Amino acid sequence: QQQVKQSPQSLIVQKGGISIINCAYENTAFDYFPWYQQFPGKGPALLIAIRPDVSEKKEGRFTISFNKSAKQFSLHIMDSQPGDSATYFCAASRGGATNKLIFGTGTLLAVQP
């Protein structure tokens, strides 16, 4: 119930294409869903996040789609660029004072020029 399942494990996309990464969760108490981007040797950087009261959030080329009934959310990267090549982690947390993030297993994205 505490897991967040992420797919695919790795993804190769051509420059200018759309990258799509999917996550699924079981715990309906989760109410905050961020995506992190991590380059090799660096710490994860918060990319975009969504609450379950909205179905979509867009920031620049990055969009989160959220399906509450299916307990799934996804990251779409439009017009993917070689600089987007990184590992992406979805995560989830639930309300309360624990501040605990549950991370997905990660997706290694390679955008080919």
Added chain:
Amino acid sequence: DTEVTQTPKHLVMGMTNKKSLKCEQHMGHRAMYWYKQKAKKPPELMFVYSYEKLSINESVPSRFSPECPNSSLLNLHLHALQPEDSALYLCASSQVQLAGINEQFFGPGTRLTVL
């Protein structure tokens, strides 16, 4: 200042050494975290401090000892580590969870190698 800084960037230590990792933030965040990350794996939570008090210890071995001297600083004291403890150690900070938002900001990490 929206940055979490960590020192040192790299650390090599023997199994009998004692060393410390340091983390600092000046964003006024009152929650701070230590994570451990192995290659090709997600960050794994070790400790959470909330208002300078330890609120979560994820059953971490006692050879790892956290300390939060004030609201801006977080240390991780290391003693008698094992080679399997070699990893990237990440510090993060956030507001204490407010209205369901858990926006954690990560530092660049300390790459630890235990010989």
